[in-house]
Structure formats: C-alpha cells, structure tokens
Amino acid sequence: MIRFENVSVTYDGSARPSVRGVDFEVPEGELVLLVGPSGVGKSTVLGAVSGLVPHFTGGTLHGRVTVAGRDTRTHKPRELADVVGTVGQDPLSHFVTDTVEDELAYGMESLGLAPAVMRRRVEETLDLLGLAGLRDRPLSTLSGGQQQRVAIGSVLTPHPQVLVLDEPTSALDPAAAEEVLAVLQRLVHDLGTTVLMAEHRLERVIQYADQVVLLPGPGERPLLGTPAEVMAVSPVVPPVVDLGRLAGWSPLPLTVRDARRGAAPLRDRLTDRQPRPDHTARPPQPAPPTPGRRLFKRTKPDTTAAPPVAEVSSLAVRRDRVQALRHVDLTVTPGETIALMGRNGAGKSTLLGALVGLVEPSSGSVRTGDAIPHRTRPRDLVRRVGLVPQEPRDLLYADTVAAECVAADDDAGATPGTCRALLSDLLPAVADDTHPRDLSEGQRLTLALAVVLTARPPLLLLDEPTRGLDYAAKARLVTILRGLAAEGHAIIMATHDVELAAELAHRVVLLAEGEVIADGPATDVVVASPSFAPQVAKILAPQHWLTVSQVREALR
Template structure:
C-alpha cells in the first residue's frame, strides 16, 4: 500500500537529508508506528506519504514514494485526497468550518460525495468516535481532546485507504486515547485501512502496532516488527525498558504479556518495598505559595470549576489530572489571574526578596536558586489578577498548551532579551535556561519556525526568567520525546528545590510518575482525589503507569525506581 524506493529527501535550507536512500514496503491493513527523537523527521515521512513533501514544503526528493499505486511525485496532494486522510498535530489550525457536524462533512463536499452517502458516513464516524454529544457544538468550544477526535473523524469520512496521523493522542486523557486507538484498530482489522501513526507516547500505542518505522537524526531508517526494532532502539516505552533491565526474551509489548514473565522480578523486589519506589523522598511540607478558596469558573450556563479549594506549597510539584473537559485548563488560567474567575479568591504569597534574582546571585543554574525564601502567611499574599504583567511574572506564570500564543517577537534572541528585561534578570538568563532545555536553538530563528517542543522550551525559559514562586504548565510534554521530557523533569525539579511551587496539567502518566510529588484529580470542576503520587497512581487503573500495572501489587512507578531497588539489594 505504501512503498518507498531508494528515497532521499532534503529540505532546501538543510545541510543533511531527513531520509537517505530509504526503502520499505507497508502492506494494506497494517498499523505502522513511526518513532524517533524530536526533529528526526517523523512528520516529514507523513508529508511524503500524503504528497505535501515536496509539493507544499519544498525540498529535493529522489527515489519514488507510491501510495496505492500512485506516485506522489506526479500526483500532488489534491489527487491523493481521496486515498490518504491526514490528521495533524494542531487540530484547530486545520478546521475550516464552525460546527462539528459541518467539519465532518467538509472533506466529502470537496470530493463531490453524493449527499445520501455523506449523511451515512457522518453518522458512522459519529458512532465510531463517540461524537454524538458534540455534533452540534462549535469547534472553538471543544476541549483539545475533543478537537482531536473531530479532526480524526473529518479525515475518516472521506473513506481513505491510508490514514496518516501525527501524534493523535497527545491531547487526550488515557481513557479517550484508548477509545481513539480502539477505533483506529477497527479500521485496520475490519476495513483494511493502512494507518501510519507518529507518536511520542509509545506506551499508549506500541501494543497495537503491527510494525515500527524508526528514524534517526542521520537520515537512516529501520523498519520491522515492534519487538525487533525496539530491542535496540534508544527510544522505547517503559515496558520495553523494564524488559531490557530484567533480560526478558522476547520483549513483551502488552501489560498482559509482561505480567506473565514478571513473576521472578516481583519476587526480587519484595525485599526492597521499604524503599520509595520512585526514587524520590517525599518532600517536607513547605510554606504555602498559593491558596485558592471557593473558586468558581462559569462560561454562560456551563460551570467549569465549582467551589474549589486548593493549596500549593513551596518545594512541591503537583500534577493536575482528569479526563478531557474536567476543568484543568480553566483552573490554571483562573489561578494565574488573566482567565475567567466567577467567584472565590486566589492569593500568591511569592518569594520575598527575589524580584531581580539571577542564577549568579543565588548560586544555582536557575533564577531564584536554593537561597529563596518563601512566605508562610497566605493572608499576606496578593491576588495575581491585580498585578501588572511585569510584576506578575515575578510571582506566578503560566505556560499554556499552545505556547506559541505567548511569542510575538521576530527571533528567539529577541524574545529572550525581552524576557530578561521585563523580569529584571541578568542578561542571558532566559537563553541559558533555553540551552539547558533544548540545546542548539539558533538565536536568529523565528519562533514560528521552531518545532512544537522547541517553542515549549522557549516559552518556559522566558517565563522562568523572573524566578516566579508559582509555575503553572498546561500539557507541557506535548511534542516532546523521552529525552526532552527527562530534561524538562530535571529543570522542574530544580524549580521546586529552589523553593518554587509547580502545578502542571498532564495526561502523560509516565511523566507524572517520574516527576510529581502530589496528584490532584479533577472531575466536572471538582477535586475528587488529592494525595501523594505513589498512592494516587497505583490506586487508579486509568492513571497507573506501565511499571505499576506490570508489578502490581508492588508500589513501583518507574523503571528508574526498579533499577535503584535492584541495585540496593545486590
């Protein structure tokens, strides 16, 4: 169905090719998972399949790419529209109508599909993806996860033989992600659709993949069965890392198969149960950095946050979890001060004496440093909604799920310099943090030309320049590979070690398991669970990470925790 013959592709401005003499053949009715580090070319491979590369993106292509017998060199994207369905990383940017039902029908209208067939396909996709309650909603009122499902549905209604998806589950909660993946699996098994799926969260999709296409940054490509390709891959989900650690042969790819071979490992770990599985010692209760009481957020008749009370403490990283539409983003914006707040109070105590702090002054790689002093009396705090922007960034900052919304200057360097100036930080503070998060981002690059992960790193570096006492992040791991998430986790650990409080909204249970101290779970705008990360994640079937599911009832969350426990018994 998809065939690459000696394909080499290089963008016009690049010195090295994304693909170098790559050949492969993906048969009909196969789910192929595309993996690789951020920037390795996963999105480019998808664009080669749907013809956007090189017809739209430019670049130099040698060799041939054929899809269902059509050569993409001689058939531009319009000729492939009925054969290849496309779902990009940013669903909202791809919508062309205002309502869900209209968006589902739009692609068929462009292809001239008869009206009776259009109606039938729309109903089938609505049932397949569970969109019946959304069909009359405006697209702009949907949560990010709901928008992703509509984007997938819009591609499916055209009846494609091939479906290419770029991180389709990145904005979805675990339950919604399972529903979407189950729907894709039905397309593969029942209708023979070939699915090419690029995804960073391999733990969600690897068990469903028939094959894996792995890319490296040198243009090389490896294609084969998941167990074979991932056995030596530097990028692998926790289940594979655990199998490597304990020498499992062959590597299991599902929780069920892993539990069947994990018995001896569980026995070895029982003697280490007294240690903290995640490798982190529970932090001492710090002073209150932010307090919210009776917080309510309403949009017309809809209540997003309903009478919520929350305290964030210095030195603590709190993960905010819950299904799509539970109110996480509304809560973050209400706490930050610029979002809707219908009732209640928010007070930020802040870091006293740190308004102009810098890494040089405080002896740390971060603004603020270990010498930070955090206030202890919430009554002395300030409502962030009353602060001017330059003052607010020294108290509380928010990195939204669309970081590009905060970027407005012409270059990365200009953004960093302006952040230092606004925060009163030493020159170079923001750029140094960016280099740690994402090495090698050119100062002359335009922020809009950066990858999603690079834009996230840039915005986080800008926001941290003022050494804020409270850092809020909305889905900060979207677009990040495992190594980039490791760097992000290390930086956030330094923020809390220096006396900051971090609240991050995330569907990434593996990242939460490895970085958070505390988990707060929202449902319909109310807190239903609030406790230590080890208690909350191990008790929840939906939010439990792979290691917890494999080693249950032992309370281990991460592969690193298992590795340290084993080392401690040797």
C-alpha cells in the same frame, strides 16, 4: 499502498537533509508506527505522504513517494485528498468551520458526497470517537483533547484508504486515547485502511503496530522491522520495554499483560525493598527563591513555614453555558509539584487559566501570593506565576530562537543568556538562527518553557508539558522541574502523561466534571486508578513501584 524509494528532503538554508535514505513500503491494511527522538524528521516523512512536503513546506525532495500509485511530487495535496487523510500535531490548524458536526461534514462536502451518505458517516464518527454529546459545540470551546478527536474524526468521515497521523494521542486522556486507538485498529482490521502514525507515547501504541520504522537520528537511514525487533535496539522505548531490559527478559515484553506473566521473579527480588523516598514524599517547605540565587542551585531548605504560593477557595467558573469548574479548593505550597489529571474537558486547563488570570471566577476566589490574578497587570503577574500553554505558539513571536531568548531575558529583567542556557539544558540541538515555526511541536513547547522560566516565577503552570516530547527530552524536563522544586518553586502540571506524574509529582489532583474527586500523594492516587496508573505500577502490583528508575535504584 505507500512506498518510499530512497527519499531525502533538504529544506532551504539547511546544510544537511532533514531525512535521508528513507526506503520502505507500507502494505495495504497495516498500521506502521514511526518512532525516533524529537527532531529526526518524523513529521517530514509523514508530510511527504500527503504531499505537504515539498508542495507547501518548500525544500527539495529527492527520490520518490507513491501513495496508491500516485506520485506525490506530481500530485498536490488536494489531488490526494480522496486517498490520504492527515491529522497533524496541531488540531486547530485543521479546522475550517465553527462547530463539531460541520467540521466532520466539511471534508465530504469538498468531495461532493451525497447528503444521505454524509449524514450517516457523521453519526458513525460521532459514536466512534465519543463526540455525540459535543455535536453542536463551537470548536473554540472544546478542550485540547476534544479538538484532537474532532480533527481525527474530520479525516475519517471521507473514508480515505490511507491515514497519516502525527501524535494522535498527545492531547488525549488515557481512556480517550484507548478509544481512538481501538477505532484505528478496527479501521485497519475490518476496513483494510492503511495507517502511518508517529507517536512519542509508545506505551500507548506499540502493541497496535504491525511494523515499526525507527529514524535513529538526523539524516540517518531508517530501520524497519517488527515491534519486538525494533524495540530491542531503539534508543526510545516505553517503560515496559525499559523494565524488560533491566530485568533481562527475553523476548522483551511489549504490553503490561506480557510483562506481568514474567514478573514474578522480579517481584520476589523486590519483596523486602521499598521505593527510595524522593519526589513521592511530601516536599520540604523552602522559602521562595530570592532574586540573586542561581536558577538551579540546590540550597538547604528553610524549615520555617512559608505562606502558600496559591490558594483557591470554592472556585466556580462558567464558560459559554458550560460549568467548567465547581467548588474547587486547592492550596499550593512552595517546593510542591502537583499533577492535575482527569478526562478531557474535566476543567484542568480552566483551573490553570484561573490561576494565571486568563479566566475570571464566576464565584469563589483565587490568589497567587498577594495578587488576585485576573485583577493584576500581566507585567506584574509574570513574576508571580507563569503558564506554558498547550499551544506554545501563543508565546512565540520573534523570527529566531535567539531573538526569542533575548526578548525573554529583557521582559524578565534577567541576566542576558539566562533563557538560552535554559533552552540548551532542555534541548541542546536547537540552533540560534532557527525560526520557531521550523521547530517540531515538542521543540516549540520546550522553547516556550524556557521563555516562561526566565522570569523565575514562584508558581509555574504547565499545560500538557510533554506533548510532542520524546523520552530523552522528557527526562531532561523532569531534571529541570526537580531543580526548580528544590529551589522552592511550586509546579502545577495539567497532564495526561501518567508516566510523568509517576516520575515527578508529589501530589495528584483528579478532576471530573469540574470537581476535585481525589487529592493525595501520587503513590496513593495513581496506583488506585486503573486509568492513571503507570505501566510499572500495573506490572509489579500489588507492590507500590511507579517507575523504572525506582526499580533500577533498588536493584543496585
């Protein structure tokens, strides 16, 4: 169905190909997973299937890509629209209408399908993706995860033979991600749809793949094989595989169920040991960072009780007839890292927006330090609280990475080079002259994080901070955030990434329908939740291990 024949793609101004020697075939009715570190060309490979590369992205494509017998060099994306459905990393860029139902129907209207067929397919897709209750909602009022499901639904309704998906579960909560992946599996198994998908959260998707294509590095030839074959040599693996490597299991497990079957000896070895208390313990209460202190210098915490960096009291927010938050109370202390979790639409982004002054309370109060966020000038507020949004492009406006960093230093009054040093710690491979639009979604997110951190706000807010990040980039992010917490910065991250919460959070706050339903230590809250428990916790239950790093430390 999809065939790559020795394909290489070189973009204008680049000294080497983004991808090279791509040569593999995706049979009809299979789900093939594309994996590899950030920036190795996964989005380029996906774009070559739909014709976006090179017709819209520019650059030079050598070799041949055919889809259902059509050569993508001679067929533009509109001439492939009846065969290929594409969902990119940014759902907003796909939308052309105003409401959910209209968006689901638009693709079929473009293909001239009969109204009766369109109506039936819209209803089927609303049910498949759990969108029936949102059919009349304006797209602009949906959460990021809800927008992602609508974007997927809009390409499902025309019933394409091929689906190309770039990070399809990146903005979805665990339950919603399972629903979407179950739909994709049904399309593959029952309808013979061919799916080519790139996804960094391998713990969610690896068990659904028929084959895996590994892109090892920029310009390196890909490796094709079964999930077990590729995971045995891949530099990026989910926690279940990482734990299997640590324990010496053969064959390597790909699912929690497989791992639990062989986990009894490992649990026996860990019986008399406890997870080393680190981030899961209640953090010390250091004084807020002082202007002259180096950003990540570890200092002895001041045991004097410091005032909260943020206080939320009886907060309620109503937006477009939707009660987004109700009766929310939250106190955030210096040095504390909080994971804000819950289903899509639970109110996580709204709460972050209220803390940074983008959302005005309907009732109740919000304070960050001595400021009321929605009444404080942005230039003054930036030194108290910083937000890295789901859409990093909202913060990026310069023509090069270097210019973004210079502007961030200037806006924050920081020493020249501060932003660039932060970016180098998080993502070493990004060149100064790269345009932000040429970065992958994960790379843009990392640049936005560096821009916000430059001002060194006592309270840092992150909305889905690992969206688009591979495991190595996520590990670097964890190191950076731990350094900030050690300095006294408080961190609140709205996330669906249960592995990140297990690795980093002191507290987990669960939201549902705009209300706080749980607030406590990460070890208690996430282990007690089947949806939000990390893979290691599920494998080694009833013992309370959360991460592979904890197990590795205990076995030394």
